[in-house]
Amino acid sequence: QTVVTQEPSFSVSPGGTVTLTCGLSSGSVSTSYFPSWYQQTPGQAPRSLIHNTNTRSSGVPDRFSGSILGNKAALTITGAQADDESDYYCVLYMGSGMWVFGGGTKLTVL
């Protein structure tokens, strides 16, 4: 069974840049997996940030960007702010109607 991998945790300084990644236990992530990214704070529903690799969702500031870096999907946050401290999840389309979420990355801004 394919596992979607994410860094369990990451930290960034205020104003800094951080890149979170989303990979596969076997194989490379491409745009064909329609990688998407979500932000979630405790007790809240996830918020869509990026879909289809690099399309920002409505209302998402341009300091959030998506891409493919090497064999992984990536979410880059530039000019990190305190309220970016959240859990970040990616999801990949596996075909045949099936989607798989990564385990999430807990981002700390300090």
Place this chain on the structure above:
Amino acid sequence: EVQLLESGGGLVQPGGSLRLSCTVSGFTFNSYPMTWVRQAPGKGLEWVSLISSNGGSTYYADSVKGRFTVSRDNSKNTLYLQMNSLRAEDTAVYFCAKWKFDYWGQGTLVTVSS
């Protein structure tokens, strides 16, 4: 404004059943596939199910296949998740989401415990 509102969660004994509903507004419901995603306490997100816009095609995660059934009533703008043979490991907040997870409801908590 797009809104999704889940209901139907609660406490159920192992082996029991529950039906969740998700009522939507703010977009043309019958034009979009819909999904269910769950999150166990303190854990990550898990995709559960997908239903096509007309309800003709359904897909499930292996963990719920054969026990859960997704359906929709486009005349009522409502999505459903029938959950049977519930297990302790099904305890989670269940979210409905529009197609590629661009809009989410606030979730409803399902607790499976004796």
